[in-house]
Amino acid sequence: MRQYLPTMLLSLTLAALCLPLQANDQASEEGLRIATERKVRDTGWGDTEAHMTMILRDARGRESRREMRTLTLEVLDDGDKALTIFDEPRDVRGSAFLTHTKTLVPDEQWLFLPAVNRVRRIVSRNKSGPFMGSEFSYEDLSSFELEKFRFKYLHDDEVHGEPSYVVEQTPLDEFSGYSRMLVWIDKSHYRVQQIEYYDRRGALLKTLTMHDYQVHQERFWRPHRMEMVNAQNQKSTTLLLNEILFERGFTDADFDQNALQRAR
Template sequence: MNFSKKQNVKRLALAGIAIALASTINAQTPEDKGLEIAKAAEQADLGFNSSTVELKMTLKNKNGQTSERSLTTKTLELTEDGDKSLIVFNSPKDVKGTSTLTFTHKEGPDDQWLYLPSIKRVKRISSNNKSGPFVGSEFAYEDLSSQEVEKYSYKFIEEKDGLLIVEQDPVDPKSGYTRRLVSYNKDKGYRIEKVEFYDRKNALLKTLTYLDYKLYKGKFWRASVFNMVNHQSNKETRLDFNDYNFDVNLTEDDFNQVSLKRAGN
């Protein structure tokens, strides 16, 4: 075989590989693509270790009347299982000291506890109550869990206005949702811009919008505002976050029932 023939054979072989790769990419199912996007989002946020943040919660009822609460949130990143978080209410007086501890799990139901300072007692949140409102807000207890890939099945829906829309169906049969539609910003570290929640009757229940993102440590995107609108009750809950602190070096000792009680006193 002469040199020119060898080149032609090589070109044909490379062309065949390119066609095979293109076919593989084109053959990617919506489920595979949805899972791939969720994994990319998870990967983009790995490595923050722990953080604390102060925030203001504004509750708006269906008549437009508002009330405010101040909170502190601590988060511990775990890679072998889901993250741990501790939320403490600082004001007003009627909720001051109320605290919630969440152990998110990649598989199986999450563990959650609520400390009520008025009775100085820790109450475990049962799996049947995860869809209930978190301290009178439009956030449910299950909304407090970290975004673990294993908690959902996925289906890519479409790309719209630069956002990747992925349907996520909860694996937990006791979830209050049949599905969520999540909008990822692929150009900004796959950060989430919006989540639409559908109830057990598959009707649109709530929309959570993430606003005013800031980039921390050159890698970690965090929204300064979470705005949750309940379309069925016409109520809203807005969370305004102050600057995150990623230099607190929290450990698992900061996330147990002892620390839960201590935070509330």
């Protein structure tokens, strides 16, 4: 019996070492499953036009408002396309931002500012910068694509009264402004309820919460209020969805670079 003891101890040690690996693999598989279900449930909407109000608050609570429209086009074999146009106030009127989200290569983004009458490309290294002075970054405005992240299920929780999964989402892009995100996804409809964003040093940077979800076209859920609060500078940005229209008939031609200067 003694001759088998070292072998048994070795086997038990290897099994113990494998347990964390197996648990980690299961957490990754479950995280990917949840993220995939989230993506699948929001597929097939085609194109939309959303009319929104952006409210910016500084650290002292002083507010400024902007009225904007966002046109989106679903691209089933790649990331989606979006064009955001500012209508009010006068100092930002006619400003436009175009995003072509990609799955396997860096996103393409352009900003048109009428005051200088030129289109500026947002390079990958700068996409963590603030979008039009808000607490949303250029990176935040890309569509959610599975290929851009690693996923890991952490635990169950409850947020806004909704039983939810908490999934760690790690960007694969070396130029991402985030080291990771923690995403709360409700179990009832796989809607994002909350996201915590952590900076490159691992510190909490900001938190996005979704409110007033409403269903459109009998299957597509959209939050009608989004709150982004920056934990480091105490600023915040609210996005209010005033109206969303589906089946607008948009095509790729509505989302080329020329569309930036045509936007009015």
